[in-house]
Amino acid sequence: MARPRQFDEKNAVTSATELFWRRGYHATSVRDLGDELKLTPSSLYRTFTDKHTLFLRALDHYRATESAEARQRLDAADHPVREVLREWMLWLVTCPADGAPGRGCFVVNTATELGTTDEEVRQRTEAAFEVTRQALRSVLAEGRDRGELSAGLDIDDAVELLFTTVLGLRVRERAGHDIERLTTAIDLAVRALGPTPAEPA
Amino acid sequence: MARPRQFDEKNAVTSATELFWRRGYHATSVRDLGDELKLTPSSLYRTFTDKHTLFLRALDHYRATESAEARQRLDAADHPVREVLREWMLWLVTCPADGAPGRGCFVVNTATELGTTDEEVRQRTEAAFEVTRQALRSVLAEGRDRGELSAGLDIDDAVELLFTTVLGLRVRERAGHDIERLTTAIDLAVRALGPTPAEPA
DNA sequence: ACAATTCGGGAGCGATCGCTCCCGAATTGG
DNA sequence: CCAATTCGGGAGCGATCGCTCCCGAATTGT
Numbered sequence: 001m002a003r004p005r006q007f008d009e010k011n012a013v014t015s016a017t018e019l020f021w022r023r024g025y026h027a028t029s030v031r032d033l034g035d036e037l038k039l040t041p042s043s044l045y046r047t048f049t050d051k052h053t054l055f056l057r058a059l060d061h062y063r064a065t066e067s068a069e070a071r072q073r074l075d076a077a078d079h080p081v082r083e084v085l086r087e088w089m090l091w092l093v094t095c096p097a098d099g100a101p102g103r104g105c106f107v108v109n110t111a112t113e114l115g116t117t118d119e120e121v122r123q124r125t126e127a128a129f130e131v132t133r134q135a136l137r138s139v140l141a142e143g144r145d146r147g148e149l150s151a152g153l154d155i156d157d158a159v160e161l162l163f164t165t166v167l168g169l170r171v172r173e174r175a176g177h178d179i180e181r182l183t184t185a186i187d188l189a190v191r192a193l194g195p196t197p198a199e200p201a
Numbered sequence: 202m203a204r205p206r207q208f209d210e211k212n213a214v215t216s217a218t219e220l221f222w223r224r225g226y227h228a229t230s231v232r233d234l235g236d237e238l239k240l241t242p243s244s245l246y247r248t249f250t251d252k253h254t255l256f257l258r259a260l261d262h263y264r265a266t267e268s269a270e271a272r273q274r275l276d277a278a279d280h281p282v283r284e285v286l287r288e289w290m291l292w293l294v295t296c297p298a299d300g301a302p303g304r305g306c307f308v309v310n311t312a313t314e315l316g317t318t319d320e321e322v323r324q325r326t327e328a329a330f331e332v333t334r335q336a337l338r339s340v341l342a343e344g345r346d347r348g349e350l351s352a353g354l355d356i357d358d359a360v361e362l363l364f365t366t367v368l369g370l371r372v373r374e375r376a377g378h379d380i381e382r383l384t385t386a387i388d389l390a391v392r393a394l395g396p397t398p399a400e401p402a
Numbered sequence: 403a404c405a406a407t408t409c410g411g412g413a414g415c416g417a418t419c420g421c422t423c424c425c426g427a428a429t430t431g432g
Numbered sequence: 433c434c435a436a437t438t439c440g441g442g443a444g445c446g447a448t449c450g451c452t453c454c455c456g457a458a459t460t461g462t
Contacts, residue, residue, distance in 0.1 A: 002437035003429040024314055026227035030420055040441050041421070051420065102317050108372060112313040113225055116303050116377045125376065160382050161366070161389035168369035171309060175326065176317045181361050188362035192393030203407035204459040231450055241411050246451065 009047060012037040017058040021106040024113050025055055052120075059124045062106045066095075067128050074135045081143030082190050085162070089186045092166060093173045104174025108167055133163050140193075150194045158193055165189045210248060213238040218259040222307040225314050226256055253321075260325045263307045267296075268329050275336045282344030283391050286363070290387045293367060294374045305375025309368055334364050341394075351395045359394055366390045 015037045019028050030051050034044055048054040073091060077084040096103040111125040140155045140162075169182055216238045220229050231252050235245055249255040274292060278285040297304040312326040337360045344350045370383055 002431095003427080003439040005438090006428095006440070022316075024225075024227065026225065027314075029418075031418080042423080042442080043440060045421065046438085104313060104316070109313050111376045112305060112310050112372055113228075115223075115305070115375055122377070129376070157385050157389050160386040161393075164366055164369035164373060164383070164386040164390075165362070166369070167372045168365035168367070171313055171368045171372060172365060174316055175312045175330070176323070182365070184358050185361040185365040188358050188393060189365075192362070192389060203461095204409040204457080206408090207410070207458095230448075232448080242451070243412085243453080244410060247408085252450065 005043075005047075007037070007039060007043070012039060012047070013054075013057050013061045016054055017061045017106065018100075020055055020058045021062070021103055021109070022100065024109060026113070056120055056124065059106070059110065059121065063124065063128050063131075066105075067107065067131060071131055071135045074139055077139075081139060081146075081148045082193065082196075084139060085193075086186055086190050089166065089169060089189070090183065093169050093179065093182045093186075096173060102174055102176050105170040108170045109174065112171075129163070132166065133159050136162050147197060147199075150197050153194055161192060162189060206248075208238070208240060208244070213240060213248070214255075214258050214262045217255055218262050218307065219301075221256055221259045222263070222304055222310070223301065225310060227314070257321055257325065260307070260311065260322065264325065264329050264332075267306075268308065268332060272332055272336045275340055282340060282347075282349045283394065283397075285340060286394075287387055287391050290367065290370060290390070291384065294370050294380065294383045294387075297374060303375055303377050306371040309371045310375065313372075330364070333367065334360050337363050348398060348400075351398050354395055362393060363390060 016033055019033060019036050023032075030041065030044065033039075033051075033054065034041055037044065039047075044054070048057060070088075070092065074084065074088050077088075079087075092105075096105070107125050107128045110121060111129075114121050116122050136159045137155060140149065140153075140158055143149045144151065144153065144155065165185065169185065172182055217234055220234060220237050224233075231242065231245065234240070234252075234255065235242055238245065240248075245255070249258060271289075271293065275285070275289050278289075280288075293306075297306070308326050308329045311322060312330075315322050317323050338356060341350065341354075341356045341359055341363075345352065345354065345356065366386065370386065373383055
């Protein structure tokens, strides 16, 4: 029973996410955010409490959009596991480059900038990491069940390697490394899953 | 022909490096540095010009000490390649944990925090990366020449995978991930180099 | 002894930081 | 219509930012 907002809160969070994503937490000032979101300080603080809370909202928004899309792209595919993984990792290192190369992954950037000092942030980055690992795990399990991977392959082990590789790829995209070199790393990581088992007669 | 410094410039750079390493560039204030290095602002600016220049000095110091030690540990060893690589990567994820866990790698932290925005910083992080890749390359070449690696293995390709894995490991150490999981990733990365060639008769 | 020079220390510069408060305007339910 | 409530906008809070300047003290070559 009062005056409604004149701005879209979701759009604001989206803009804030992009800003935090590119510049990081400490390098992004509240005034920068205000300019980008076209919000006066009073509206910003009334809506989002403070900078830190807005940052958490941005992290949650990123997980709900970018991270969620990554998980979907990995789950949905019903092609051979190796192809799926290869295409997926290639997408990981090219998707942030669309229009804004060198952004890397917001979660990775945040994890390295803030480390484990901020517990609320740590929980979110860790949850995002766990989602990725779980997605890798299910895709590998599916591949093993379809006979595309050796039955002797320890899936949890393979997840650790692939996940670690993904983090490395994200850092390298942020650092502006050539896509060709990243592709090389991706191909070799996929090949590390071992040979395709021979078809039983 | 004037009064000499009463502080050790090298010690100051070392302290500055540790501070920048743990907190990052933007989260470290000149006053924090002054307190840690026991330097008044005037001495600090007279000696190091400004914060940005001191940061570059810190990066150079890190490369000359930590990065150089990493390169040495990889070069010097004359054990089997796989063992060398495994022990080396294990050291990479445990060495920063000595007394100060969760520091990760100063170069990686810097690369992700500042991206490619700061050209002077970018050149230094890229140079550090290239040193690591070169060290990996020579170790792999040595292993191949000793017949420990398949002659069919493309060394440049393997370097890309190992290097990417190393960056991922550094991120995960910073994020506080268990050493056991990192060890798993390391073992699988080494195994990705392929089987040891059969001894020719 | 003597200038010359750089030192450590501290006050404090303008700018920006995260954030608060107050305002008149707008939109609500009764 | 009216009180209630929240809005957008802007001034400005105290604190801290990166940095500068000035000082007397200390160490130099001559």
